[in-house]
Amino acid sequence: MIRLPAAAALGLAAAVAASPALAQTTATAAVKAGDGKDAGVVTITEAPHGVLLKIELKGLTPGWHAAHFHEKGDCGTPDFKSAGAHVHTAATTVHGLLNPDANDSGDLPNIFAGADGSATAEVYSTLVSLKGAGGRPALLDADGSSIVVHANADDHKTQPIGGAGARVACGVIK
Numbered sequence: 651m652i653r654l655p656a657a658a659a660l661g662l663a664a665a666v667a668a669s670p671a672l673a674q675t676t677a678t679a680a681v682k683a684g685d686g687k688d689a690g691v692v693t694i695t696e697a698p699h700g701v702l703l704k705i706e707l708k709g710l711t712p713g714w715h716a717a718h719f720h721e722k723g724d725c726g727t728p729d730f731k732s733a734g735a736h737v738h739t740a741a742t743t744v745h746g747l748l749n750p751d752a753n754d755s756g757d758l759p760n761i762f763a764g765a766d767g768s769a770t771a772e773v774y775s776t777l778v779s780l781k782g783a784g785g786r787p788a789l790l791d792a793d794g795s796s797i798v799v800h801a802n803a804d805d806h807k808t809q810p811i812g813g814a815g816a817r818v819a820c821g822v823i824k
């Protein structure tokens with residue numbers, strides 16, 4: 651007797667992921683390159699003490715790239731400056747996951763794009779929330795937020811953005 655693959659179960663999972671009922675616990679960013687090309691998707695799931703990112707990007711230059719949460723849900727300009735600075739709460743921001751004085755909430759580990767330009771990873775941040783849980787800055791606040799990928803890696807210490815360089819891809823978190 652041959653058992654068929656669990657196609658029904660897979661179909662159900664896809665339907666649940668797309669359900670509006672889960673809109674408060676999961677957000678998605680459709681990421682575009684500066685020329686408007688589709689650069690993949692980042693799915694952000696609210697966790698008990700932070701957010702879990704599932705990163706599925708493409709079309710990047712092979713190698714390491716900085717990724718950050720930026721403070722505005724606006725990827726409208728080709729240089730993506732429209733997304734503003736990193737998500738933060740302090741008036742004077744200090745950047746860097748390896749900086750003892752850092753207070754930037756939008757900082758994230760670097761991602762790595764392989765020879766085909768794709769980057770696939772799960773990343774966890776305890777510094778933000780989707781809607782303000784635990785008093786952490788909300789990605790889905792009034793002016794929204796974006797995830798931005800930079801040309802270079804983030805050294806996690808240098809001000810203001812760890813030497814990450816130009817913004818090469820951007821997705822509004824919805």
Ligand SMILES: [Cu+2]
Pocket residue numbers: 716717718719720736798799800811814
């Ligand atoms: Cu950035």
Ligand SMILES: [Zn+2]
Pocket residue numbers: 718736744745746754756757810811
């Ligand atoms: Zn930062």
